[in-house]
Amino acid sequence: MLKRKVTLKIFLFLVLADVLETFHQFCFKKSALFKKDPPLTGAYDLLVFFEVVFSSPFFWIGLLALIMMFILWSTILSKIDLSVAVPIASFSYILVALVSILFLHETITLLRWVGIFLILTGVIVVSVSSCERERP
Amino acid sequence: MKEGQVFILGLIVFTGLCDTFRELFLKSGVNSLDEVSPDNIKQVTLFIFKLIRTPRVWISLFFGFLSLFIWLFILSKVDLNFAFSLDSMHYIFIAFAAQFLLKEKVRRMRWVGTLLIVLGITLVTLS
Numbered sequence: 001m002l003k004r005k006v007t008l009k010i011f012l013f014l015v016l017a018d019v020l021e022t023f024h025q026f027c028f029k030k031s032a033l034f035k036k037d038p039p040l041t042g043a044y045d046l047l048v049f050f051e052v053v054f055s056s057p058f059f060w061i062g063l064l065a066l067i068m069m070f071i072l073w074s075t076i077l078s079k080i081d082l083s084v085a086v087p088i089a090s091f092s093y094i095l096v097a098l099v100s101i102l103f104l105h106e107t108i109t110l111l112r113w114v115g116i117f118l119i120l121t122g123v124i125v126v127s128v129s130s131c132e133r134e135r136p
Numbered sequence: 137m138k139e140g141q142v143f144i145l146g147l148i149v150f151t152g153l154c155d156t157f158r159e160l161f162l163k164s165g166v167n168s169l170d171e172v173s174p175d176n177i178k179q180v181t182l183f184i185f186k187l188i189r190t191p192r193v194w195i196s197l198f199f200g201f202l203s204l205f206i207w208l209f210i211l212s213k214v215d216l217n218f219a220f221s222l223d224s225m226h227y228i229f230i231a232f233a234a235q236f237l238l239k240e241k242v243r244r245m246r247w248v249g250t251l252l253i254v255l256g257i258t259l260v261t262l263s
Contacts, residue, residue, distance in 0.1 A: 013174045028208055029216075046209065053208060071184055074166055075174040078183070082163040083234035083242045083250075087227060090253045093260050115259025118252050125249030 006088065006130045010079055013072060018092035020069040027062030080130060087126040093119050144214055145222075147206055152226035154203035160233050161196035167238070168192075217261045224257035 031053050053059050076085055097116050100106040108116075165187060172183045187193055210219050231250050235242040 009175070028204070029211060031208075049209060049212065050205070071180065072174060074162065074187055075172050075180050075183060077163050077166045078169065078171045079174075081234065081240045082159055082238060083231050083240045083246055086159060086230045086234075087246075087250050087253050090224075090227070090257060093257055097260065112260050115256045115261075118256030118259065120256075122249040122252030122254075122256060125252060126246055127249075129243060129246040129249060 006080055006084060006127045010076060011088070011127070013076055014085065014088050015091060015095075017069050017072045017076065018089055018095060020065050020072065021089070022092050022096060024062040024065035024069060027058040027065065031056035031059035031062065084126055084130040088123050090119055091123055140213075144210060147210055148219060148222045149225075151203040151206050151210070152223060152229060154199045154206070155223075155226045156229040156233055158196050158199040158203060159230055160237060161192045161199065163234075163238060165190040165192035165196065221258050221261035224254050224261070227254050227257075 073085075094116055097108065097112070101108060168190060169183060169186055172179045174180065207219075227250050231242055231247065234240040
């Protein structure tokens with residue numbers, strides 16, 4: 001049986017994968033939100049939508065970040081359980097909140113702080129649960 | 137609720153399921169190979185070459201791209217926060233799937249952590 005403990009190194013790689021994930025989401029959003037609220041009528045709309053997405057440079061930069069993330073994420077999965085890796089990846093929500101505080105000077109409501117605290121607690125609890133498995 | 141909203145809601149649940157399948161097939165493919173260190177470039181290169189020859193990974197990629205394109209489509213239609221808060225439920229799908237299909241030992245503590253995260257994401261995205 002392989003060791004599946006979350007070490008600090010694995011955790012940092014997970015955070016790096018998160019940064020790539022957030023960046024690719026940002027790029028993809030940039031390429032998809034070309035106009036607000038287009039009418040939803042049918043399959044033809046979908047075709048037009050994809051045509052616009054594919055012609056955006058943001059889409060291709062985002063795709064590159066996605067490929068890097070795929071490589072990193074697969075190697076992380078070779079080390080730890082899926083039911084540990086996926087919850088820990090929710091750390092990206094905390095990263096996004098930090099970015100909006102530090103760089104976008106957004107105000108964070110109390111409810112949002114509570115949410116951030118819950119995510120952080122959850123990440124710690126899940127990480128500790130991966131260490132517990134080692135015991136016989 | 138309008139018909140369009142029900143359609144979008146269905147799509148969000150569908151992408152959650154696609155994401156779950158993506159992770160399941162990827163993890164199952166990765167499990168068939170040896171363990172690697174993410175900081176060993178040589179090992180990682182070899183690992184990725186072996187990995188992309190695993191059929192399960194292609195199934196995973198199929199679900200990944202399917203979910204990605206539908207997700208982009210959703211983002212252009214509805215409020216971002218609403219979409220993200222509903223997306224958090226795929227953490228629960230993953231925990232179930234890991235336990236019953238990958239035979240990972242998801243004990244009470246991991247469930248508690250996962251549920252805290254889902255609750256946290258809901259608060260962060262909705263407020």
